[in-house]
Amino acid sequence: MGAALEKIEAVFKKVATSAPFDYKFMDEAFDTKFKAEIRLGKLATFFTIIAIFISCLGLFGLIAYIAEKKTKEIGIRKVLGASVFQMWQLLSKDFIVLIILSCAIAIPVSYYFMSKWLIQYEYRTDISWDIFLMAVLGGMLITLLTISFKAIKAAVANPIQSLRSE
DSSP states (O other): OHHHHHHHHHHHHHHOSSSOOOOOOHHHHHHHHHHHHHHHHHHHHHHHHHHHHHHHHHHHHHHHHHHHHTHHHHHHHHHTTOOHHHHHHHHHHHHHHHHHHHHHHHHHHHHHHHHHHHTTOSSOOOOOHHHHHHHHHHHHHHHHHHHHHHHHHHHHSOHHHHHTTO
16 A cells, blocks of 8 residues: 555656645545544434433423322212223323324424435435334333323322312
């Protein structure tokens, strides 16, 4: 490689006498170009995990508040024969609507910004809709798991305790 570089430098000096011979290998250029992208990906993953954790804490607090506000309603429904699934459904239906609404807003916005980001590359991939479908399903799953913990606990509770204070 050293001999080849010397020959290339000699030819270069004949063609461009005043320009300095400065060369770079393509693998090194690509490596430096994508190091920033790899670092950005790791940071995005880290902050995404933190954001999901914080949102789950907020969601858990919100469902705990709603379950506390609906304690008497849950107790009356239990006395009248409602099942645990019906109680879970009662507490989670509003959150499902909010998730669908947030996804309807977030998907077009993220598609726009991702396509603008990918334009800067010479060789790029297309944005597939299955990525968004997996994100929606993952968000639904995380939300339903967070809600289920508190909703099932409220639905299994003894209805006499919630109705006794009246």
